[in-house]
Amino acid sequence: MTEVIVVxxxxxxxxxxxxxxxxxxxxxxxxxxxxxxGRVRSVRESGFVLDRGFQVLFTAYPAARRELxxxxxxxxxxxxxxxxxxxxxxxxxxxxxxDPGALTETLFNRDARLGDKxxxxxxxxxxxxxSERETFAGPDASIAAYxxxxxxxxRFVERFLAPFYGGITLDRELSTSAAVxxxxxxMLAAGDIAVPAAGMGAIPAQLADAARAAGAExxxxxxxxxxETTANGTTDGGSTGGEPAAGEPTGGVDGSETTGGEVVVxxxxxxxxxxxxxxxxxxxxxRALTGVASIPTAARGCVxxxxxxxxxxxxxxxxxxxxxxxxxxxxxxxxxxxVAPEYAPDDRELLSATVLGTPEEDxxxxxxxxxxxxxxxxxxxxxxxxxxxxxxxxxxxxxAQPPGFYERLPAVDAPDGRVFLAGDYTRWxxxxxxxxxxxxxxxxxxxxxx
Numbered sequence: 355m356t357e358v359i360v361v362x363x364x365x366x367x368x369x370x371x372x373x374x375x376x377x378x379x380x381x382x383x384x385x386x387x388x389x390x391x392g393r394v395r396s397v398r399e400s401g402f403v404l405d406r407g408f409q410v411l412f413t414a415y416p417a418a419r420r421e422l423x424x425x426x427x428x429x430x431x432x433x434x435x436x437x438x439x440x441x442x443x444x445x446x447x448x449x450x451x452x453d454p455g456a457l458t459e460t461l462f463n464r465d466a467r468l469g470d471k472x473x474x475x476x477x478x479x480x481x482x483x484x485s486e487r488e489t490f491a492g493p494d495a496s497i498a499a500y501x502x503x504x505x506x507x508x509r510f511v512e513r514f515l516a517p518f519y520g521g522i523t524l525d526r527e528l529s530t531s532a533a534v535x536x537x538x539x540x541m542l543a544a545g546d547i548a549v550p551a552a553g554m555g556a557i558p559a560q561l562a563d564a565a566r567a568a569g570a571e572x573x574x575x576x577x578x579x580x581x582e583t584t585a586n587g588t589t590d591g592g593s594t595g596g597e598p599a600a601g602e603p604t605g606g607v608d609g610s611e612t613t614g615g616e617v618v619v620x621x622x623x624x625x626x627x628x629x630x631x632x633x634x635x636x637x638x639x640x641r642a643l644t645g646v647a648s649i650p651t652a653a654r655g656c657v658x659x660x661x662x663x664x665x666x667x668x669x670x671x672x673x674x675x676x677x678x679x680x681x682x683x684x685x686x687x688x689x690x691x692x693v694a695p696e697y698a699p700d701d702r703e704l705l706s707a708t709v710l711g712t713p714e715e716d717x718x719x720x721x722x723x724x725x726x727x728x729x730x731x732x733x734x735x736x737x738x739x740x741x742x743x744x745x746x747x748x749x750x751x752x753x754a755q756p757p758g759f760y761e762r763l764p765a766v767d768a769p770d771g772r773v774f775l776a777g778d779y780t781r782w783x784x785x786x787x788x789x790x791x792x793x794x795x796x797x798x799x800x801x802x803x804x
Contacts, residue, residue, distance in 0.1 A: 357379045357380040357381065357628060357629045357630070357803065358374050358379055358380070358381045358382075358628055358629060358630045358631070358632065358799055358803075359381075359382050359383075359384065359617070359619050359626055359628045359630075359631050359632070360374075360381065360382070360383040360384070360570075360631075360632040360634055360776070361383075361384055361578050361581065361619065361631060361632065361633050361634060361635060361643070362383075362384075362385060362392065362632075362633065362634035362635040362636075362639075362640075362776075362777075363383055363384075363385030363387070363389075363390035363391065363392065363558070363562070363572065363574070363634075364390070364391065364392025364393065364394070364558070364634060364635075364636075364777070364788065365391075365392060365394060365557070365558060365561065365785060365788035365789055365792065366634050366776035366777045366778065366788040366789070366791045366792040366795070367383060367385075367392075367632065367634030367776055367792065368383070368390060368558055368561035368562055368565055368792065369421055369561060369776075369788075369789055369791075369792025369793055369796070370632050370634060370776045370792040370793075370795045370796045370799070371383040371565045371570040371572070371632075372561060372564050372565035372568050372570060372792075373568075373792070373793060373796035373797075374570070374796050374799060374800070375565060375568035375569040375570035376568040376569075377796070377800055378569075379799075379800070379803070380569075381565075381569070381570040381571070382570070382571045382572075382573065382626070382628075383565065383570055383571065383572045383573065384573045384576040384578060384619075384621060385572070385573070385574050385575075385576065386575065386576055386577050386578065387574065387575065388574050388575050389555075389574065390558045390559070390561075390562045390572065390574070391406075391555055391557075391558035391559075392558070392636065392788075393406065393407075393409075393636070393748075393751070394406070394409060394554050394555065394557055394558055394785070395554070395555045395558070396552070396553030396554050396555030396556070397555075398553075399743065399744065400699070400743075401698065401699035401702070402660065402662065402697060402698055402699070402702070402704055402743060402744075403552065403553040403694075403696065403697040403698075403704075404553075404660050404743070404744050404746075405549070405553055405554040405555070405706075406554075406555075406746055406748070407656060407658040407708070407746045407748045407751055408521070408656075408658045408686075408688055408706045408708045409549075409554045410432070410547045410548065410549055410554075411429070411547070411548050411549065411550075411554070411557065411785060412538065412541040412542065412545060412546075412547060412784075412785070412786070413429065413431075413545035413546045413547075413548050414540075414541040414542075414544035414545025414546075415541060415545075415784075415785060415786040415789070416486070416786070416790075417785075417786050417789035417790040417793065418785060418786065418789060420789075420793075421561065421789045421792075421793070422557065422560060422561075422789075423560060426560060427550040427551075427552075427556055427557065427560065428550060428551040428552070429546075429548040429549070429550060429551070430548060430549055430550070430551055430693050430694035430695075430696070431546040431547065431548045431673075431693070432546065432547040432548065432673055432674065432675065432688075432693050433448070433453060433671075433672050433673035433674045433693075434448055434449040434452045434453050434542075434546070434547075434674075435447050435448025435449055435453060435456060435460070435674055436448075436514065436518060436674050436675045436676070436677045437669075437671045437672075437674050437675070437676045437677065438463075438465050438513055438514055438677050438679045439676055439677060439678060439679060439680070439727075439731040440513075440679045440680045440731070441680060441730040441731065442730065442731075442733055443731075444676075444731055444732075445459065445463050445464070445465055446459040446460065446463065446672075446674070447459075447460055447463050447465060447466060447514055448460050448674070449543075456672075465509060465510065465513045465514055465679070466507070466509075466510045466514065467507045467509070467510065469505065469507065470506055470507050470510040473504055473505060473506060477504075477539060477543075478543045481536055481539060481540040481543070482540065482543065482544070484536075484537075484540060486537060486781075486782075486786070486790070489533050489536050489537045489540070490533045490537070490760040490782065491760075494531050494532060494533055494757040494758045494760070495531075495532045495757050496528060496529050496530065496531070496532060496756075496757050497515075497519060497523070497525075497528035497529070497530050497531070497532050497534070497535045498511075498527070498528035498529065499532070500532035500535060500536075501515060501528070501535075511528070512679070513677075513679035514677065514679070515528070516528060517677040517678050517679060517682075517685050517686055518675070518677055518686075519535060519538075520682070520685050520686075520710055521675070521677075521685055521686045521708065522534075522538055523535075523654070523752070523755070524654040524655065524656050524710050524711075524751055524752055525654060525710070526682050526685060526710055529756065530754075530755050530756065531755050531756060531757045531758070531759055531760065532757065533760060533782075534755055534782060537782075538784075541786075547675075549690070549693065549694050549697075550694075551694055551696045552696065553697070557785075576621050576622075577621065577622045578619060578620070578621060578622075578635075578643070579620045579621070579622045580618070580619070580620035581617065581618075581619050581620075581631055581633065581643050581644070581773065582617070582618050615771060615772070616628065616629065617629070617630055617631040617771065617772055617773060619631055629772060629803055629804070630772035630773070630774065630799050630802060630803060631772070631773050631774070632773075632774045632775075632776050632795055632799065633769070633773060633774070633775055633776070634775075634776040634777055634792070634795075635777070636750065636777070637649050637650055637651050637750075637753050637777065637779045638651045638750070640775060640777060640779070644768075644769040644773060644775065645769070646764050646768045646769055646775065648762060648763065648764040648768065649764055649775070649779055650753040650754065650759065650762075650763065650779050651753070652753060652754040653749060653750040653751070653752070653753060653754065654710075654711075654751060654752045654753070654754050655710075655711060655712045655747075655748050655749040655750060655751050656708050656709060656710050656711065656712075656748055656751050657708070657709045657712070657713060657720060657745065657746065657747050657748070658706055658707070658708045658709075658745075658746045658748070659684075659706065659707050659708075659709075659717065659720060659721055659724065659742060659744070659745045659746075660704065660705070660706050660742075660743040660744040660745075661704070661705045661706070661707065661721070661724070661740050661741060661742055661743060662698065662702045662703060662704055662705070662740075662741045662743055663702065663703040663705065663737075663739060663740055663741070664701065664702065664703070664739055665700065665701050665702055665703060666703075667703060667739065668689055668691070668692050668703040668705075669687070669689050669692070669705065669728075669732070671689050671692070672692075673689065673692050673693050674689075675687070675688055675689075676688070676689070676731070678727060680727075680730075682709070682710055683709055683720075683723045683724075683727065684707040684708055684709045684720075684723070684724050684727065685708055685709060685710050686707070686708055687705055687706070687707045687708075687724070687727075687728070688705065688706045688707075688708075689703075689705060690704045690705060690706055691703045691704040691705075704743075707724040709723075712747070712749050717742065717745040718742075720745070721742040721745075724740075725737050725740050728740070752783040753778075753779055753783050755782060755783055759782075760782065763779060763780055763781070763782075764779070764780055765780065766780050766791065766794050766795045766798050767798050767802070772799075772802055772803075774795050774798055774799055774802075775791075775795065776791050776792050776795040777791055778791060779791075780794070780795075
């Protein structure tokens with residue numbers, strides 16, 4: 355009998371499987387797709403590396419430093435700061451501690467007042483060294499209210515912080531929890547924004563290799579239909595709360611009559627009995643499988659489009675993100691091949707443009723909006739050779755994180771019986787949250803096993 359089965363091959367599930375196997379526990383991970391990674395995946399098309407939406411790694415994340423081999427990932431780092439774009443003008447706002455060459459431009463940048471720049475320095479000092487749990491504990495507010503309380507100018511918020519943090523939280527209105535702002539701000543001050551040379555999909559691939567090396571079995575293209583607990587020869591089925599999303603598997607977990615027993619997983623052709631199960635699927639499916647009503651299912655989405663230009667015709671941002679200070683179409687443009695040359699063939703440049711939310715326009719209309727925005731930001735340039743390569747529509751890119759969300763998230767042992775959760779929805783919506791959750795879940799499973 356398998357001791358532990360992990361359902362879902364995203365970052366949290368892979369970390370949980372690796373740590374359980376490394377502890378000598380017979381572990382099997384099942385994933386319904388033909389690849390691991392969950393929301394963190396990459397594909398290669400015609401020599402381009404296309405991540406599943408614009409994704410980056412914050413190198414200062416403690417869980418990432420603990421779980422990943424950065425040298426093996428061969429990270430490519432964005433230049434700190436950003437280029438702020440409006441029709442007819444572009445300005446640079448950077449961290450002069452790590453980009454001294456941008457000091458003069460940053461000091462004289464009129465998109466931020468002197469008071470804004472001094473407040474940024476105060477925040478660097480105030481937030482340095484805080485742990486994740488310290489940051490997310492206590493009273494909360496929206497990012498917008500927090501920034502106003504700190505005295506940031508409306509111009510600085512509108513032109514820099516709204517598009518920059520809109521890209522992080524997929525919420526340009528800044529209604530997201532201020533705790534998310536504080537923690538990511540601390541991480542940005544302490545490290546870099548980076549992508550692996552082979553694409554963000556290299557992260558789950560490395561975790562999967564490590565899990566296999568530790569002894570975990572990883573089975574792909576496996577559909578999970580039912581997860582349930584059994585005890586004393588009886589089955590306690592049914593959902594304990596919450597409604598399954600359309601098209602998701604039914605079934606549930608109900609271990610209310612027992613604290614032990616076995617766990618049965620129906621794979622639609624194979625039934626596995628285990629001592630424990632880890633549900634590491636996306637939030638909506640996890641809620642449907644376990645019945646844990648506190649799993650957040652409200653979503654924030656986006657559309658990311660990939661474009662190419664002839665080599666040498668890039669955006670000249672020096673490896674910085676390009677923020678739209680005028681409107682949200684698109685919110686930001688990333689010069690991917692300028693940062694990671696491996697993302698494009700030698701004769702082409704690769705850009706991504708991200709529109710927040712779930713716009714109804716088709717791919718062509720969205721691409722035209724990006725082309726028009728670039729033409730307005732670069733009046734000295736022509737963009738007839740901008741070519742749309744790929745469009746990713748991600749209606750559930752993150753779960754919504756309004757003020758106070760953290761205290762309402764489920765614990766990893768929230769389901770009844772020996773069924774556990776692993777996913778960023780037990781922490782906060784991020785790579786840090788997913789990796790940390792996988793480790794915490796493995797620890798809880800080891801404690802629960804006889």
